[in-house]
Amino acid sequence: MVHPPVRRRVAATWPFRPTVRYGTQVAAALRTETIGGVVMLLAAVAALVWANTPWASAYEDLQTFEISPGWLHIGHMDVQHWASSGLLVVFFFVAGLELREELTHGELRNPRDAALPVLAAVAGVAVPALIFLAVSAGEAGASSGWAVPTATDIAFALAVLAVTFTSCPAPLRAFLLTLAVVDDLIAITIIALFYSHEMNWTPLGLGVVLIGAYGLLQYRSVRSPWVYVPLAVLAWYCLQRSGVHATVAGVALGMLTSPRETPDGRPTNAERADHALRPFSAGVCVPVFAFVSAGVGLGASQLGAVFTDRVALGVIAGLVIGKFVGVFGGAWAAVRLGWANLSDDLHWHEIAGVALLAGVGFTVSLLIGGLAYTDPSQFERVTTAVLIASVLASAAAAVVFRRRVRLRARRD
Incomplete structure (x- = not known):
């Protein structure tokens, strides 16, 4: 394709011209948890700065x-709704791929190995919800937000782990990844069951048929994305119209994407999808969602309203206290009762971190x-509470991990 002369002149005088190789390098960087988490954090910070300037309107x-x-x-559908019901579908599709990978090749393949993170994840959902309900009891309409403090952000959590625990043992990273993936599965189930609108059964039925067709084609080892992309978009559209939150389609399609090895050693359908969509999810979908969701006022009056609102306090308590008690307590009880084993490479201080x-x-809490x-x-107020809790949780975990880094260095 020949570009107009004006475009050629602009490209020639611009001091930096992106190339295919550069784009490949950027995509590769966005596949790492650290870079993806940093991009999301920068987007959230940019939103907070803008929302606290004279141009907040x-x-x-x-x-x-x-x-x-x-x-x-x-x-x-405004920009916020498109970000949560459109772009986040890609994020949940990637989460579905991760869950399928864990079930096929990872920690969830062996029930004995999976027991520790799965039981920790289940307790890590139940305890924060109970703490939220206890703290917010009596507030009008408070109970509808019981699920806000139940979710763990995969990208952010893995980024903090990578930055603060440079000598992180592989089993600990696998524990966190499996914990977060199971947590996301529970969260999307909660959304489907408790936060869907009035059902419109015709588009819901069509959506289920389309998702089933997608899964059948994956089972038959069809590889062309030109078949899957239209099916996925139509499935999203049907669920969006049905009253079920459209992110459910993302997880379902991700879990149905085949991880089956090919006879000639080519990448599997799941690997190809992950390779193509993870940079878009980490570099566009999640940052845009963070940018349009995280911009809240941080003035004295707004922060004062958070710390006098029992719903917001319930969110903070649920995430900071409830998650720790639930995940650590669930893991400890599973080992104590003989339902799971703690790897020799892990220490309880690391599980606490x-x-x-x-x-x-x-992401999912917002x-x-x-x-x-x-x-x-x-x-x-709830958004501000989620941000405060996430900062507190990250800081507390960083302290624990930095201490473990020093102890491991002395031991080595």
Whole structure:
């Protein structure tokens, strides 16, 4: 394709011209947890800065800018809704791929090995929910947000682990990854069961048929993305219209993507999908969602409202205290009762660090918060609470991990 002369001149005078090789390097970097987590963090910080400037109203206008073509028949969709119901579907698709990989080749393949992170994840969902309900009891409408502090952010948590625990043993990273993946599966199940709207059964049935067709083609080892992309988009559209949150489609499609080895040694369908979509998820989908969701006021009055609101305090307590008690207590009980084993390469102090890190509930907690609280002021307080809890959990985990780094260095 020949570009117009003006474009050629602009490209020639621009001091930096992206190349295919550079784009490949950027995509490779975004496949690492550290870079993906940093990009998401920078997006959240940018949103916080903008929302606390004199131009905060422009940020709110961006959030609520409506993009709802009438011919789609999907209701009123502003930028925030497109980020949570559209872009995050890709994030959950990648999470579904990770879960399928864990079930096929990872920790979840062996029930005995899977027991420790799975039981820790289950307890790490139940205890924060109970603490939230206890702290927020009596507040009008508080109970609808019980699931906000139950989720762990995979990208953020793994990024903090990579930065603060440079000598992290492989079993600990596998424990955190499996814990977060199971946590996400539970979270998406909660969204499907408790935060879906009134059911529209016709598009729901069509969506299930499309997802089933996708799975059948994967089973038959069809490899062309030109078949799968239209099916996935149509499945998303049907679930979006059905009343079930569209992110459910992402997890279902990800889990149905085949990890089966090919006779000629080519990458599997799951590997190809992960290779193509992970950079887009880490570099676009999650950062954009963070940017349009994390911008809250941090003035004295706004922070004062958070620390006097029992719903917000319930979120902080659930993530910082509940996650630690649930994950660490679940793991300890599983080992104590003989249901699971603790690897010789792991120490309970390291499990404690991961339990603290599980309190980073950024992406999925903000998603559930938006579904649970439609009142803008209440959602803003919940969002601020999630951010505060995530910072506290990260800092506490970093202290534990840095201490383990020093102890391991002395031992070596």
